[in-house]
């Protein structure tokens with residue numbers, strides 16, 4: 271049970287630590303403050319899990335110098351960690367998204383290595399660890415998330431050896447040959463080894479990690495276990511993340527969503543084939559190549575705008591990072607070019623939207639689309655692929671899915687593609703369009719069964735269950751003042 275000694279000193283048996291809180295602080299034009307849902311798959315997955323547990327969530331509010339505490343969410347306390355303007359630049363945009371993000375995604379963009387970015391990463395990770403150490407009850411379970419906070423497990427272990435610490439990486443963990451480029455590779459590995467359980471999206475990530483620890487840190491390992499000199503054992507394993515299948519499926523069945531799906535199709539001119547892409551505007555998502563493939567199908571005359579329309583939703587992300595700005599410009603140009611060349615009055619080939627939408631609207635788009643095109647160059651999981659499947663109650667619709675998304679391990683009945691192979695993507699889209707309803711039905715049924723059985727509740731239960739077994743909670747709490 272949580273101990274409440276007034277809010278300031280309350281402690282919690284479960285603490286989630288992630289770079290972002292599930293809500294972002296937004297200052298409206300008239301100066302009033304409101305809280306908006308944070309972007310990305312991490313929040314989609316972890317929020318429903320935390321709503322069924324009392325606990326605290328430690329994270330950043332998305333803006334500079336803000337330690338204003340957002341209102342509690344379903345009994346979960348949201349505890350802000352403040353970042354200065356310069357820390358946002360060095361820690362978040364710099365080391366997290368200019369160094370680690372591209373390095374961990376197969377170097378699809380060039381990672382930059384700057385010592386001042388690293389220093390900010392250490393400082394901010396220490397701040398997260400210290401705040402968490404204050405909030406965690408004796409022998410509490412702490413679940414640290416994602417690449418922005420890889421030093422937190424090690425720092426927290428030093429501050430609070432009594433805690434059970436789990437870490438889950440939402441993005442891919444790279445092979446040794448890429449990881450070793452990182453000048454601070456040893457510190458990152460040691461940071462992760464502060465956890466009792468380190469979780470990855472795919473078995474390959476866990477294997478990469480254990481191999482690195484053996485070869486670069488010199489610890490003994492056996493299969494997925496690492497033996498540390500202090501007697502601790504760290505387990506590394508895959509826990510493929512998922513979605514709240516039942517919640518989304520129910521929403522997608524509602525009359526309002528059904529009506530909106532129909533309306534979306536009408537507004538797009540009731541095409542025979544409605545293709546859909548939904549992504550953060552990120553260079554890992556393969557949006558450019560995907561739209562090029564579609565553009566070529568129009569150019570060759572294989573498709574015509576009277577029969578096929580592409581709805582691409584691309585939420586702007588990390589907009590101050592150069593690589594993201596360049597990508598946005600490139601895609602804007604490509605969409606303009608394709609629409610200019612192949613669109614007709616009232617009938618653009620690509621309907622391109624930058625907005626962020628409520629869940630109902632997303633569900634309506636998933637229901638409206640005949641073909642969902644998910645073609646990341648590399649992706650930890652990709653929840654959008656699973657969300658589409660959850661919304662296809664009538665077992666129709668086709669999923670074109672990149673082999674390089676974690677979701678491809680489970681969604682084997684998708685039309686799988688190599689996202690670097692533009693001709694291959696064109697063929698897959700045509701195969702999906704020409705597939706017999708019986709074939710689509712068989713594929714969708716199988717994928718829906720998989721996602722339903724492995725939903726986000728199962729993911730969390732499996733991770734937390736394994737973490738509870740990871741080590742007995744007998745380590746005595748040792749803090750400097752305890753021995754005074």
Ligand code: ADP
Nearest residue numbers: 310311312314549550585625626627652653654
């Ligand atoms: P990532 O974590 O890299 O952003 P995922 O596909 O795993 O990628 O998760 C993205 C999440 O964000 C999904 O839950 C998706 O529905 C949601 N999302 C993406 N674009 C939008 C948008 N424009 N409006 C609302 N939600 C969005």
Ligand code: F6P
Nearest residue numbers: 290309310311312416440441588
């Ligand atoms: O794992 C994907 C992820 O990077 C999360 O860590 C993050 O919350 C989300 O995508 C959105 O990115 P950002 O927090 O940089 O806007």
